[in-house]
Amino acid sequence: MAVKSEPTRILILGGGYVGLYTALGLQKKLRANEASVTIVDPQPHMTYQPFLPEAAAGSIEPRHVVVPLRRVLRRCHVLTARVNKVEHERKTVTVEAADGHIEQLGYDVLVVALGSVPRLLPIPGLAEQGIGIKTVGEAIYLRNHVLTKLDEASSTLDPDLRKRLLTFTVVGGGFAGIEALAELEDMTRFATRYYSNIEPEDVRWVLVEAAGRILPEVRDTLGVWTVEQLEKRGIEVYLSTAAKSFENGHVVLSDGTEFDSDTIIWTAGVKANPVVAGSDLPTDKRGRLEATAALNVVGHSDVWTAGDVAAVPDLSRTEDDPTATCPPNAQHAVRQARHLSKNIIASLRGGKPTDYYHKNLGAVAGLGLHKGVADAMKMKIKGFPAWLFHRAYHVHAMPTFNRKVRILLDWALGGLFRRETISLGQINNPKEEFTRASKS
Numbered sequence: 001m002a003v004k005s006e007p008t009r010i011l012i013l014g015g016g017y018v019g020l021y022t023a024l025g026l027q028k029k030l031r032a033n034e035a036s037v038t039i040v041d042p043q044p045h046m047t048y049q050p051f052l053p054e055a056a057a058g059s060i061e062p063r064h065v066v067v068p069l070r071r072v073l074r075r076c077h078v079l080t081a082r083v084n085k086v087e088h089e090r091k092t093v094t095v096e097a098a099d100g101h102i103e104q105l106g107y108d109v110l111v112v113a114l115g116s117v118p119r120l121l122p123i124p125g126l127a128e129q130g131i132g133i134k135t136v137g138e139a140i141y142l143r144n145h146v147l148t149k150l151d152e153a154s155s156t157l158d159p160d161l162r163k164r165l166l167t168f169t170v171v172g173g174g175f176a177g178i179e180a181l182a183e184l185e186d187m188t189r190f191a192t193r194y195y196s197n198i199e200p201e202d203v204r205w206v207l208v209e210a211a212g213r214i215l216p217e218v219r220d221t222l223g224v225w226t227v228e229q230l231e232k233r234g235i236e237v238y239l240s241t242a243a244k245s246f247e248n249g250h251v252v253l254s255d256g257t258e259f260d261s262d263t264i265i266w267t268a269g270v271k272a273n274p275v276v277a278g279s280d281l282p283t284d285k286r287g288r289l290e291a292t293a294a295l296n297v298v299g300h301s302d303v304w305t306a307g308d309v310a311a312v313p314d315l316s317r318t319e320d321d322p323t324a325t326c327p328p329n330a331q332h333a334v335r336q337a338r339h340l341s342k343n344i345i346a347s348l349r350g351g352k353p354t355d356y357y358h359k360n361l362g363a364v365a366g367l368g369l370h371k372g373v374a375d376a377m378k379m380k381i382k383g384f385p386a387w388l389f390h391r392a393y394h395v396h397a398m399p400t401f402n403r404k405v406r407i408l409l410d411w412a413l414g415g416l417f418r419r420e421t422i423s424l425g426q427i428n429n430p431k432e433e434f435t436r437a438s439k440s
Ligand SMILES: Cc1cc2nc3c(=O)[nH]c(=O)nc-3n(C[C@H](O)[C@H](O)[C@H](O)COP(=O)(O)OP(=O)(O)OC[C@H]3O[C@@H](n4cnc5c(N)ncnc54)[C@H](O)[C@@H]3O)c2cc1C
Pocket: 013, 014, 015, 016, 017, 018, 019, 040, 041, 042, 043, 045, 046, 047, 048, 049, 050, 051, 052, 053, 081, 082, 083, 084, 113, 114, 115, 116, 133, 134, 175, 176, 273, 275, 306, 307, 308, 309, 328, 329, 330, 331, 332, 333, 364
């Protein structure tokens, strides 16, 4: 009698764009008992990062920009844990589970979808003062932090402190930085109407960018136009300028400019998740996993990768530049993940994986309520139409019908009742009142 073989164990590391879409593709197409799928992430949800600036600015409820993994991956095993080590030679991944215990997981097929982490520079004070915007927790924190600064500024009697509290600095002029800056500046300007002693002109937003332009994803002219729009709103833009120090909230720039700022938002780029550099899988000089165009890790037909953590050849550009790799963005991550799940299924069934090919469609960014910029389908789009395009594109791209509807309702409510500007700063220290009561 033939012995029934065990289902192939597929282990997915990371439940972001790539992890979620790969798992969705697999659970849809796998036959019963063909394979088991386990997905590991320290968070129980996927985060739709392009909506984080709007979540921080109060246009979208933060819970609606995340997709609960357990709810949508009903045929997969979801493990809330952090990957510490990948040893492919032993086909073992070491994880730290949510309760703190360490566990080793075995696999037959591995998908590395660990994304990226902020790229920090050795700038004095950055680690202590900087705030990122890559997680939903950071978006919630930023929103409460910025609004709390308005509350503090409205009550202080010290003019220097007031100036410092009302100075907000963003470092990095890529998409994440510009969207965060534009959305939060919009929010603070709107919120000042509720403070009798703070005028919109009292609030100072500063952008610092080391390159000579912002938004490298769009054409030069659109980058220049965006700087003009930001400056018209009173935002100070420092191009070709590096941040030198943030010690104790005192900002020093390479052109000699100095000022105090209680808020430093750091969005100056990302690098591949360092877990892969510590593994026995091949990485390039930027610390990304070396991938083939079929999304295998080079030299390993049983290991797959995609997204920000991987150096995937960009076949739409390799004719001109043989070293071209896909940029780290959601446009590629989603498409690579869908392709990846098809390739895994093909390999399991004895087929041949195919190469990933995608020609960049362009880019679109929101610049606050009713404002945007887009460079897509060979068109340059500015202002209100670009903002509409931004919203339409992202609600279309947001995973699950449930989340799309919730976000549309958030926007409709915002249109009806205007944006919510209440600070829930207590969230950052929720036990304070209880502890105070216990001492009285
Ligand atoms: C503010 C912001 C705005 C953006 N806007 C756009 C945009 O408009 N358009 C666009 O195309 N792209 C945009 N991006 C980029 C886009 O979000 C990323 O390129 C995309 O998320 C990459 O997908 P990924 O699956 O590789 O990584 P991620 O989506 O980041 O997923 C990585 C996952 O790995 C998990 N993880 C991390 N470490 C571990 C560990 N040790 N163990 C287990 N799991 C781990 C994380 O929790 C996460 O869930 C934006 C990014 C940000 C931050």
